[in-house]
Amino acid sequence: MNNVENSGSVTWKAPSNIAIVKYWGKHGTQLPNNPSLSLTLNEAFTSTSIDYEIKNQPGLELDFYFEGVENVEFRNRIFKYLEIITPHLPWLKFAKLTVRSTNSFPHSSGIASSASAMAALSMCLVDIAELVGQEIKDKTRLQSYLARLGSGSACRSIFPHAAIWGQCKGIPHSSDDYAIGFENLHPVFKTYRNDILIVSSEKKSVSSSIGHDLMNNNNYATARYENARQNAEKLYQIMSQGDLQEFIQIAESEALQLHALMMCSSPSFILLEPNSIAIIKKIRAFREESYVPICFTIDAGPNIHVLYPQEYAVVCQEFINHELKAFCEQERVIKDYVGEGPKKLI
Numbered sequence: 001m002n003n004v005e006n007s008g009s010v011t012w013k014a015p016s017n018i019a020i021v022k023y024w025g026k027h028g029t030q031l032p033n034n035p036s037l038s039l040t041l042n043e044a045f046t047s048t049s050i051d052y053e054i055k056n057q058p059g060l061e062l063d064f065y066f067e068g069v070e071n072v073e074f075r076n077r078i079f080k081y082l083e084i085i086t087p088h089l090p091w092l093k094f095a096k097l098t099v100r101s102t103n104s105f106p107h108s109s110g111i112a113s114s115a116s117a118m119a120a121l122s123m124c125l126v127d128i129a130e131l132v133g134q135e136i137k138d139k140t141r142l143q144s145y146l147a148r149l150g151s152g153s154a155c156r157s158i159f160p161h162a163a164i165w166g167q168c169k170g171i172p173h174s175s176d177d178y179a180i181g182f183e184n185l186h187p188v189f190k191t192y193r194n195d196i197l198i199v200s201s202e203k204k205s206v207s208s209s210i211g212h213d214l215m216n217n218n219n220y221a222t223a224r225y226e227n228a229r230q231n232a233e234k235l236y237q238i239m240s241q242g243d244l245q246e247f248i249q250i251a252e253s254e255a256l257q258l259h260a261l262m263m264c265s266s267p268s269f270i271l272l273e274p275n276s277i278a279i280i281k282k283i284r285a286f287r288e289e290s291y292v293p294i295c296f297t298i299d300a301g302p303n304i305h306v307l308y309p310q311e312y313a314v315v316c317q318e319f320i321n322h323e324l325k326a327f328c329e330q331e332r333v334i335k336d337y338v339g340e341g342p343k344k345l346i
């Protein structure tokens, strides 16, 4: 236990990620019912700093500030999370933590922040673990594992460019417990663009935890999990080879399946807005007439993520400005692209 630092401070920023094969349905402690595969984003991120002190007396103490303001609701949620992960970080029992967190994207943008938030938090916690003398065998694995316990999809935000989460026969080293990086990703995906068209910034009417639960009684669940498994295996090959036509086919099918599953759940949810559909149709029509490999994916909400290779950025952005922006709330578009994963700031 050399060089143990019983107080100090760490800061990380961690990005959000967008799933191409979607995680929808879980069991046990945040374990996925099917494998998922995502692109790591760059511009939508959370920065988190933790001041820590290890006390002589047991009893976890936590203060939490979001965007500079003390936030008791978030504090209580994180306190519960820290209690859950204490078996993995035993020093937490003696810790006094002050956590400060900010998002790069507006709170009211309709973009979920749990993936970036839980990834940034877990990066900080694993650093502190090392500083206070905890022996860690595989740092990346622990970072992803702890992020997963906070929010499933967060475990994929730890890696540069792309990540895979969930055990899958055709994908070596894949696991339900943590995500892995995409080792032999084709270079075209390392600079892929993702423009988020904000159709509505209203809080979504179904939280992802309720959404996952709805899969337990969904008549199509078994077929869905099998199809997601096949899509993950296929996409893994496709994204190694850089086959854009095949990528587009799976990306759009996965996005629409996610929404189809919500529509045929009980209770049923329709999260797409008329403008979401209008954008989807425009993207497909433009692709057919121009042969530009542009496509979309969608999260559990009405906003449309437009995906295209960096080399088509000029023509795609012109198309978005002229044809799609009008369908967005106050013409809002958040421009993002595939990035290098979390970064230590201090």
Ligand code: PMV
Pocket: 018, 019, 021, 022, 023, 024, 036, 114, 151, 152, 153, 154, 208, 209, 258, 299, 300
């Ligand atoms: O990580 P959660 O529990 O917020 O679930 C995320 C679910 C989707 O965003 C819809 C899909 C995914 O794989 O990210």
